[in-house]
Amino acid sequence: MTQADALTGKLFTFEGSEGSGKSTQIELLADELEGMGHEVVVTREPGGTEIGEEIRHLLIHNSAGDAMAPETELLLFAAARAQLVRQVVIPGLEAGKIILCDRFLDSTTVYQGAARSISSDPVSYINQFAVAGITPDLTFILDVPAEESIARVKRRVTDLPDRMEQENVDFYKKVREGYLLLARSLPGRFHVVDGTRDLKDNQEDILKTVLEHI
Numbered sequence: 001m002t003q004a005d006a007l008t009g010k011l012f013t014f015e016g017s018e019g020s021g022k023s024t025q026i027e028l029l030a031d032e033l034e035g036m037g038h039e040v041v042v043t044r045e046p047g048g049t050e051i052g053e054e055i056r057h058l059l060i061h062n063s064a065g066d067a068m069a070p071e072t073e074l075l076l077f078a079a080a081r082a083q084l085v086r087q088v089v090i091p092g093l094e095a096g097k098i099i100l101c102d103r104f105l106d107s108t109t110v111y112q113g114a115a116r117s118i119s120s121d122p123v124s125y126i127n128q129f130a131v132a133g134i135t136p137d138l139t140f141i142l143d144v145p146a147e148e149s150i151a152r153v154k155r156r157v158t159d160l161p162d163r164m165e166q167e168n169v170d171f172y173k174k175v176r177e178g179y180l181l182l183a184r185s186l187p188g189r190f191h192v193v194d195g196t197r198d199l200k201d202n203q204e205d206i207l208k209t210v211l212e213h214i
Contacts, residue, residue, distance in 0.1 A: 019152030114178030
């Protein structure tokens with residue numbers, strides 16, 4: 001039995017392009033599950049730990065990031081993930097908690113692999129090293145057309161767009177195609193949600209699917 005096999009908690013991850021509605025659905029799901037008596041941990045990537053949040057700032061907010069090589073970006077995301085897995089995810093799963101994570105290893109497969117065109121072999125190896133054998137029980141993909149993602153980001157009035165949000169429509173299209181390809185290749189782990197659908201309908205769909213897994 002591996003360490004992952006012995007964990008009693010559940011890990012549900014949420015993926016999708018910028019502005020797809022992941023954070024909103026995570027918050028709604030956490031409230032529902034806590035109301036049912038479940039112990040829930042909500043976290044995010046990159047971030048979720050003090051070290052991870054420092055890396056997050058460098059990756060998506062620091063002006064120095066504009067000159068960042070794709071390979072550097074890949075390794076920084078992996079470093080933040082490695083810390084999150086060992087400091088938050090594994091302890092939470094060992095304690096039987098439900099962990100809801102805004103992005104996880106699939107973001108690297110899509111953003112740095114598909115969209116940044118880094119070879120799949122190093123991306124896969126680095127991903128697996130970072131997660132220490134931890135695989136999500138289920139991954140929700142909030143699917144939104146590229147043009148709609150960009151429009152939603154532009155409508156945000158409280159935050160300045162970060163480095164990822166400033167990418168062009170071609171980048172957003174590659175991200176969307178990458179996620180849908182993953183969903184087709186691993187249908188048992190991925191659940192695609194139409195991000196343009198009514199928020200309440202998606203909330204009910206996600207909750208129903210999660211309850212089937214716990």
